[in-house]
Amino acid sequence: MADTMELRDIEVWDGNMAAAQALRQVQVDVVAAYPITPSTPVVENYANFLANGYIDGEFVMVESEHAAMSGCIGASAAGGRVATATSAQGYALMVETLYQASGMRLPIILNVINRALASPLNVNGDHSDMYLGRDSGWIQFDAYNPQQAYDLNFVAFKVAEDHDVRLPVMVHQDGFMTSHTAQGVKTLSDEVAFNFVGEFQPMNDMLDLDHPVTHGVQTEEDWHFEHKARQHNDLMTKVFPKIQAAFDAYEALTGRKYNIVECYDMDDAEVAVVCMGTSVETAVEVAKEQRAKGIKAGVVGIRVIRPWPFEQIAQAFQGCKAIAALDRSSPNGAPGMLYNELAGTLYNAATRAVLTGYVYGLGGRDLTKSLLNQIYADLVANAAAGKPTTALQQLIGVRGPKLEFL
Amino acid sequence: MLEIRWHSRAGQGAVTGAKGLADVVSTTGKEVQAFAFYGSAKRGAAMTAYNRVDDKPILNHEKYMNPDYVLVIDPALVYTTDVTMNDKPETVYIITTHMSTDELVASQPKLAGKNVHTVDCIKIAQETIGKAIPNTPMLGALMKVSGMYEMDFFKESMVRVLKKLPKKIIDANMEAIQRAYDEVK
Numbered sequence: 001m002a003d004t005m006e007l008r009d010i011e012v013w014d015g016n017m018a019a020a021q022a023l024r025q026v027q028v029d030v031v032a033a034y035p036i037t038p039s040t041p042v043v044e045n046y047a048n049f050l051a052n053g054y055i056d057g058e059f060v061m062v063e064s065e066h067a068a069m070s071g072c073i074g075a076s077a078a079g080g081r082v083a084t085a086t087s088a089q090g091y092a093l094m095v096e097t098l099y100q101a102s103g104m105r106l107p108i109i110l111n112v113i114n115r116a117l118a119s120p121l122n123v124n125g126d127h128s129d130m131y132l133g134r135d136s137g138w139i140q141f142d143a144y145n146p147q148q149a150y151d152l153n154f155v156a157f158k159v160a161e162d163h164d165v166r167l168p169v170m171v172h173q174d175g176f177m178t179s180h181t182a183q184g185v186k187t188l189s190d191e192v193a194f195n196f197v198g199e200f201q202p203m204n205d206m207l208d209l210d211h212p213v214t215h216g217v218q219t220e221e222d223w224h225f226e227h228k229a230r231q232h233n234d235l236m237t238k239v240f241p242k243i244q245a246a247f248d249a250y251e252a253l254t255g256r257k258y259n260i261v262e263c264y265d266m267d268d269a270e271v272a273v274v275c276m277g278t279s280v281e282t283a284v285e286v287a288k289e290q291r292a293k294g295i296k297a298g299v300v301g302i303r304v305i306r307p308w309p310f311e312q313i314a315q316a317f318q319g320c321k322a323i324a325a326l327d328r329s330s331p332n333g334a335p336g337m338l339y340n341e342l343a344g345t346l347y348n349a350a351t352r353a354v355l356t357g358y359v360y361g362l363g364g365r366d367l368t369k370s371l372l373n374q375i376y377a378d379l380v381a382n383a384a385a386g387k388p389t390t391a392l393q394q395l396i397g398v399r400g401p402k403l404e405f406l
Numbered sequence: 407m408l409e410i411r412w413h414s415r416a417g418q419g420a421v422t423g424a425k426g427l428a429d430v431v432s433t434t435g436k437e438v439q440a441f442a443f444y445g446s447a448k449r450g451a452a453m454t455a456y457n458r459v460d461d462k463p464i465l466n467h468e469k470y471m472n473p474d475y476v477l478v479i480d481p482a483l484v485y486t487t488d489v490t491m492n493d494k495p496e497t498v499y500i501i502t503t504h505m506s507t508d509e510l511v512a513s514q515p516k517l518a519g520k521n522v523h524t525v526d527c528i529k530i531a532q533e534t535i536g537k538a539i540p541n542t543p544m545l546g547a548l549m550k551v552s553g554m555y556e557m558d559f560f561k562e563s564m565v566r567v568l569k570k571l572p573k574k575i576i577d578a579n580m581e582a583i584q585r586a587y588d589e590v591k
Contacts, residue, residue, distance in 0.1 A: 012429040012438060037447075123447065177467050181441035182425045184432050278467035285465040366469045 002027060002056045005049075007187040015178035018146040018185050019085065019111045019171065020045030022153035024055050025193035028109075029080035029200070032060035032071025034090060037123045038175040039113035042085035065090035069097035069110075076106035077215045079205025081157070083108065087175055088115035091129040095136065101168045102137030103231065104215055107160035108168040109153065110138070114277065115175040116363040124364020125175030127276060127328040130305070131337050137231055139169040139239060140305040144280045147185045149173045151256055154188075157197045158246040165234070165242050166203060172305075174277040176364060188254065196253055235307045243304060261312040262301035265291065269298025271379035272317065272353075274338055275326035276302050279360075279367050283326075286372040297376055308341055314349040321383035322354045324375050328361040335393055335406065354382040357393045365397050407464075410548075411473040412455040413483045414541075416448060420455040420479060423541030427548075430555070430563040431459050439464045452480075452487050473497055477548060479527055479540040484514050493520070500547050500590065502527040502540055507591055523551050525590035527582075534582040535575065546583035547590035557587060 005024070013021065019042045023031070033043035047059045060071045065086050076082040086094060091112060101108050114130050116122040134140065141156060143149040149171065156169040173179055188196070204213045219227060240260060247258045264284045266272065271290075273283045280301035290297035300316050302309070317323060323346075327336025334340070339357035346355065358375060361367045374396070381389040391404035410427075414420030421442045428440035439458040456471060458464050472494050478484060478501040489499070499522045503510050507524045511517045525547045527540030535542075542564065549560050561580050568576050 010432060012425065012432045012440070014425075123444075174467075176441070176444070180421075181439060181467070182428050183439050183464070184437060281465040282467045368468045368470045369466065370470075 003053045004190045005054050007189070009187065010184045011187055012182050013146050013150070013185045014041075014180050014182045015143065015146040015149040015173045016041035016113065016180065017045060018150035019153055019173070020049070021187070022150050022193070023083050023109075024049045025188065025190050026081065026154065026157050026197045027055060027194060028057055028083045030058045030060060030072070030075035030082045031084055032062050032068045032075065032082075033084045034062055034065045034068045034086070036065070036087050036090035038115060038125070038179045039085040039087040039090070039111065041179070042111050042113065065093040066097055069094045069101060069108075072108045073097060073101050073104065073106055076101070076108050077104065077206050079202035079207045081161070081200040082106075083110070085111035085113060087113045088117055088123075088129050092117060092132060095132065098133055098136040098138060098168075100216070103227065105166040105231070106168055107157075107166055109156050109160060110168065110170045111149075111153070112170045112172045113175045113179045114172055122363040123175070125177050125179075125277070126362050126364065128330065130170075130172050130276075131329045133170065134306055134337070137167070137235070138306060139167055139235075139243075141169060141171050142276050142301075142303060142305055143171060143173040143178060144278055144301065145178055146173075146181065146183050147256075148258075149178060150185050150187075151250065151254070151258070154193060154196050155243070155246045155250055155258070158249070159239070159242050161197070161200060162242050163201065163203050164238055167231075167234070167239070172277070177278040186254070186256070192253070196250070239307050240304075240309070258303060260304045260309045261316050262303050263316050264299040264301070266298040266300060266316055266320075268296055268319065270296040270319070270321045270383050271376060272298040272300055272320050272322075273324045273326060273372065273375060273379075274300045274302070274342060275328075276305070276338075277328065279326060279328065282367060282369060283372055286369050286376065289369075290373070290376050295376060295380060302338070308345075310345050313342065313345045314351070317346065317349070317351045317353055320351060320353045321386075322379040323356070324379055325355065325357045326375075327357060327359050330359065330362055339393070354386065354388055356382065356388050356390060359393065359395045360397050362398075367397065371396050408457075408459040408475075409471050409473045410457040410475040410477060411471055412457075413476065413478045413480070413487060413489050414453055414455060415480045415483070416444065416451050416453050418479055419539045419541030420453065423479070423545060424455040424457050426541075426564065426567045427457055427545060429567050430560065433563060434555075436460065437462060437464050441469075443469055452483055475500065475548065475552065477544050478502055479544050481528065484510070484517070488516070490516050490520070497521065498551060499523065500525065500544065500551055502544065504529065523547070523590055525586050527586060530582050530585045530589070534585065535578045542579045543582040543586035546586035549583075550587045550590050557584070
């Protein structure tokens with residue numbers, strides 16, 4: 001029986017510690033992990049808790065991230081509660097197994113501490129790794145600060161392990177900007193936290209020898225499409241109600257409210273910035289300053305990236321005149337992901353807002369309030385003109401001559 | 407909003423200092439943020455760490471800062487980096503040096519006319535903790551210059567923050583904090 005850890009009501013934790021404490025409190029059975037900056041402290045802290053008797057579990061040291069996720073797949077198929085963490089190149093090496101985990105419908109939790117993808121090598125936070133996994137069949141949550149990294153882990157286990165869902169979940173947070181930034185985190189007691197998620201309820205577990213099952217099968221053109229279609233169908237129809245129910249239950253327990261799409265000052269907003277991660281919070285502060293100047297500014301934060309919240313997004317922008325999509329990943333020859341998803345979502349929606357895109361913050365480059373103020377100035381001009389007054393894609397915060405396209 | 411920027415070398419404990427300060431401040435009901443910009447992430451490399459303190463939730467995640475306090479815990483960084491970057495007229499400096507404040511300002515003209523305090527955190531750390539880890543003494547000096555908290559409360563809080571360390575080390579840190587509090591000019 002694991003020891004209980006006494007926590008203060010508010011602990012000053014960085015995002016990594018917040019995630020690790022959540023893994024401890026839900027008593028993850030198996031963590032198979034390979035360390036990589038900036039995610040290392042998540043699994044390092046888990047190992048520390050385990051060694052000191054705060055977890056009944058198993059830490060499996062492996063030789064690569066591919067092996068880490070493979071170990072998680074094996075442990076999850078065997079019938080355990082399983083989690084790990086990674087970043088950037090480690091995530092890239094995991095990609096093949098990410099598809100295996102979701103296709104096998106294994107409720108693994110992966111904390112992704114978002115970091116730039118090499119080359120050039122860079123350990124700092126951007127969203128390239130997060131974008132890389134967006135077609136992998138996982139559910140993806142995004143945290144904007146350490147408190148949310150803590151909270152969303154509980155929600156992730158609750159949703160993933162639901163027998164109507166049975167899909168793995170990634171909980172994203174910004175490398176360094178959240179993972180190594182200490183802020184006050186309101187904690188749950190070990191008992192309350194564990195009870196929110198509950199005992200792990202296995203399903204089709206390989207160690208249930210009375211009910212033998214096969215995992216990881218081969219299907220060719222006879223059945224492959226049906227399996228993939230069923231997974232897509234579940235992501236499109238079953239997941240959002242379960243996420244909403246988990247958010248509602250979590251709010252009832254803690255008073256902290258989460259939404260599939262987070263809207264800040266959007267009720268009467270005429271100009272809006274859409275982004276993810278810590279940028280959302282900085283943008284909220286800038287929007288409030290814009291409001292003080294009489295600009296009807298709002299912010300939309302994407303909380304659930306996959307499945308993509310098509311209807312909630314369309315709803316969020318009613319009445320909006322100009323929207324900026326901020327992508328923290330190089331699209332390398334295309335508009336940004338958020339720009340494209342928003343364009344696809346809004347094309348048949350009632351709104352006819354002007355949509356422009358910005359690429360920012362690569363490799364941890366600072367998103368300053370000054371840059372956000374410039375974006376709002378562009379949006380005000382676009383709203384007044386009723387058409388783009390800038391290129392559709394601008395790179396901001398990068399040195400050298402102005403780069404803009406489309 | 408109170409904003410603090412630390413100038414340090416990786417390994418001197420600026421991150422621990424900033425996080426320790428945030429921990430103490432958080433217990434008084436304030437909102438806190440402590441983070442670092444690691445640069446090349448090699449031991450000995452120049453780096454900066456940051457604290458924000460406010461009465462309301464802190465949403466700003468930009469690294470850019472116009473600091474209220476600049477804490478320099480390595481003496482050479484006054485010459486090899488620009489510790490006055492993005493300061494404002496009322497910015498208060500606390501700088502680790504073996505020199506007097508006048509000698510220091512004379513050696514680095516950028517500090518002329520600024521509100522500069524000095525204390526030898528390196529020497530204090532060596533004589534108390536036995537290692538050149540100047541972070542906790544700098545916090546003692548900050549308490550004196552800022553008047554942020556009573557010394558008894560601050561030291562009690564730091565004992566809790568450092569509780570995983572052996573008692574001998576904790577006692578040495580308390581002595582370092584008190585000495586820097588008494589010696590900062």
